[in-house]
Amino acid sequence: MEEQNIQKFSEQCKNIFEQVRRDVIGQNEVVEGTIIAMIAGGNVLLEGVPGVGKTRLVRSLGRVFNLPFSRIQFTPDLMPADVTGTNIIVRDDEGNSKFQFQPGPIFSNIILADEINRATPKTQSALLEAMQEHSVTVMGVSRKLEEPFFVLATQNPIEQDGTYPLPEAQMDRFMFKLIVPMPSLEELVDIVNMTQKTMAEVAEAACNGEDLLMMRKTANQIPVAQEVMEYAMKLCSATHPDSEHATAATKKYIRLGSSPRAGQALISAAKVRALMNGRFNVSYSDINTLAYPVLRHRIKMNFEAIAERVSADEVIRMILDDLGHNGNKDGAKSMIEENKKK
Amino acid sequence: MDTKKLLEKCRSRLVLEGLLKALLVGVIVGFAVDFVFALITAFFTEYFDYWYLVALGVGLGTGLIAGIVIYFLAFRPDTKKIARRIDALGLEERLITMTELENDDSYIARRQREDAKEKLSKFDVKSIKFVLAKSLIVAAIIVGVFGLSMTTVNALVQYEFIPEGGSNIFNPLEPDDAPIMVLYEVTDDTAGWIEGEVEQLVEVGGRTSVVTAVAAEGYMFMYWEEDQKATAERFETNIIDDDEDGIIIFTAYFEEIPDNNEEGDLPTDEPSDVPQEEQNDTFDPDNDPNKEGQGDRYASSNQVMDGKTPYQSVFDEYYEKALEDIQNGNYTEEEAAIIKAYFDILKGGVGADKEGE
Known part of the structure; x- marks a missing residue:
């Protein structure tokens, strides 16, 4: 059975990538990151300028995973009830009035929260419970959301007028923040060629919700060596300026470090990445690669970093360099570092 | 496995x-x-x-x-x-x-x-x-x-290849074997001069080249002040700087030749026919140089030996013999220099006598 699951996992991964590739050209890291997060059960925040394919990617994933898909266009006048749903008065067969819950668009498996930072904090916070507990409470009644449940949100980094930056609590509920870059020249040519033929999305279902949950379960079994686990946790701890593991870069540029959720996200995602790469254990390279999408939105930069225009990614790279397993192609150096630490 | x-x-x-x-x-x-x-x-x-x-x-x-x-x-x-x-x-x-x-x-x-x-x-x-x-x-x-x-x-x-610690303190600022400056000077520039190198930098234990104190006209070389050496020509061997100041000075002392013409005849080595008493009014029989035990003061009358043979002729005879031996290579260079210096001393006295003549 387990053998079959593993076999199925790799086949489905292959199919998922193949199908997504039919709709989305380029953006390999974003596609991989989003699929990893979805298999690991995390929410994803996609940040990029308009027109780089954020919404298309999410829609395409909805179809590939063959899951109900809701799109919520966040605007300043959007109310929490517009997201969660509300009780409305209806008449029953006997003509009596009664409240009946009308589910909002959040009652779906994949939620595309488009331009999430345009909504007011009150509306944004309507997603908090759904993102973490996968449930919605309206008028004192909690309702479970159907599994698997994901929020894939997009935001534009350029436009700041009329936007409300996401609060830390909400940011922390996103497993990954993925930066969607501008396509390269070759990719741009391919995109234009493809859309000249048809704008329609052609990706087909590669798996369903049950398959996705099974893939998550399979990936969860991947073992993590104690040293790798300690390294991942040390990395999260090193983002705190007051921590004993804080590096020079942390103390210089970071005001607030990551929460324990970052550690959970890092390990869950690393397990999926390892299995996707045909490995049955988590490696330092998994942790190092995933450190950027997991940590970049969870650390708050201080004034010095903003003044020197040091990005979160640069600080993460500095921390990884200091911890000694980053880009480790020379085992010898690593060994010395290990001995030094010991 | x-x-x-x-x-x-x-x-x-x-x-x-x-x-x-x-x-x-x-x-x-x-x-x-x-x-x-x-x-x-x-x-x-x-x-x-x-x-x-x-x-x-x-x-x-x-x-x-x-x-x-x-x-x-x-x-x-x-x-x-x-x-x-x-x-x-x-x-x-x-x-x-x-x-x-x-x-x-x-x-x-x-x-x-x-x-x-x-x-x-x-x-x-x-x-x-x-x-x-x-x-x-x-x-x-x-x-x-x-x-x-x-x-x-x-x-x-x-194994005694090097001395024990503390026995040989090396001071790079004051090297033991620094060269010594040997200076040859004169007491009075008008009285004479030095021929040869007057400033010579010599290693410790080395030797200088030969210099000669030459008296100006009307003066005669007397001696070197530092060691009372009466030879005009000199050189130093085994140079050692006793006072460790790095300089050794030799000063030639000259004296003016007394003007004998004012007093009478120039001195001569030839014996006079005139009795001593008549030659000098101030003749003192107690100080007669011909008298036994006298003769340490220069006078033309005491420039003879055994009462008849002039020193000059004996000097010339030995001087010529010495020169001949030197020319024949019977002496080393150093010995020849010493011999010449010795004869120069004698020549000084004899020369003065001849000049007086």
């Missing part, structure tokens, strides 16, 4: 590396002890002759013990260390995970082990390169040089 057995092919290489590291640490500790011991025992050489051997022995012994201890404490590769090392060379933590899951019989653990074994079977042991910390090598070299140097110094002292 057992995890340890799987890693066996890499173990020997890492054992060798561990031994090399331990050896370096042993060298550092050993030579440090050797240096300290040799430094301390350098003060007790009078009690025992072979301190250098003891220091070397103690250093080697300590280094050996330290190396062995360090190897077992720090550098001996255990299974986890080997796994960690190979993982870093591209196996992506497969082996370290495998060692941890050694006793896990779950399906995923078994799959992980199979995966790790498969990768390990393709692993080239030669890709494990020896890694020795540069700081360790540098430290070993520095401490080694110090230790060996101190031991060598002790050994050289014992």
Whole structure:
């Protein structure tokens, strides 16, 4: 059975990538990151300028995973009830009035929260419970959301007028923040060629919700060596300026470090990445690669970093360099570092 | 297969590396002890002759013990260390995970082990390169040089190749064998001058070139003030600067020749027919130079010997003979110079006499 699951996992991964590739050209890291997060059960925040394919990617994933898909266009006048749903008065067969819950668009498996930072904090916070507990409470009644449940949100980094930056609590509920870059020249040519033929999305279902949950379960079994686990946790701890593991870069540029959720996200995602790469254990390279999408939105930069225009990614790279397993192609150096630490 | 057995092919290489590291640490500790011991025992050489051997022995012994201890404490590769090392060379933590899951019989653990074994079977042991910390090598070299140097110094002292510490303090600011400046001067520029090099820089124990004090007209050379030497021509051998000021000065002293014409006849070596009493009104019979026991004061009348033979003729005879011998090469250059200088002294007196004539 387990053998079959593993076999199925790799086949489905292959199919998922193949199908997504039919709709989305380029953006390999974003596609991989989003699929990893979805298999690991995390929410994803996609940040990029308009027109780089954020919404298309999410829609395409909805179809590939063959899951109900809701799109919520966040605007300043959007109310929490517009997201969660509300009780409305209806008449029953006997003509009596009664409240009946009308589910909002959040009652779906994949939620595309488009331009999430345009909504007011009150509306944004309507997603908090759904993102973490996968449930919605309206008028004192909690309702479970159907599994698997994901929020894939997009935001534009350029436009700041009329936007409300996401609060830390909400940011922390996103497993990954993925930066969607501008396509390269070759990719741009391919995109234009493809859309000249048809704008329609052609990706087909590669798996369903049950398959996705099974893939998550399979990936969860991947073992993590104690040293790798300690390294991942040390990395999260090193983002705190007051921590004993804080590096020079942390103390210089970071005001607030990551929460324990970052550690959970890092390990869950690393397990999926390892299995996707045909490995049955988590490696330092998994942790190092995933450190950027997991940590970049969870650390708050201080004034010095903003003044020197040091990005979160640069600080993460500095921390990884200091911890000694980053880009480790020379085992010898690593060994010395290990001995030094010991 | 057992995890340890799987890693066996890499173990020997890492054992060798561990031994090399331990050896370096042993060298550092050993030579440090050797240096300290040799430094301390350098003060007790009078009690025992072979301190250098003891220091070397103690250093080697300590280094050996330290190396062995360090190897077992720090550098001996255990299974986890080997796994960690190979993982870093591209196996992506497969082996370290495998060692941890050694006793896990779950399906995923078994799959992980199979995966790790498969990768390990393709692993080239030669890709494990020896890694020795540069700081360790540098430290070993520095401490080694110090230790060996101190031991060598002790050994050289014992075999008297070099003096014992403290007996020969070398002061680079005041070198013992600095050259000495020899100056030849005159007391009065109008009375005479020096012919030859008046300033000569001579090594300690060396010699100067010959200089001659030449009297101006109306003056005669008397002597060199420093040593009362009456020879006009001189040179110095075995130069030693007694007062250690680096300079030795020789000053030629001249005196004006008294004007005899004002008093009467010029002095002559030839005997006078005129009795002494008549020659000088102030003749004092008690001071008669012809009288026995007199004659130490220059006068033309006492420039004869045995009452009839003039000194000049005897001088000329010996002088010519000496010159002939010199020309024939019977004397060395130094002896010839001394002989010439001697005759010059005599010539001074005789010359004055002749000038008087």
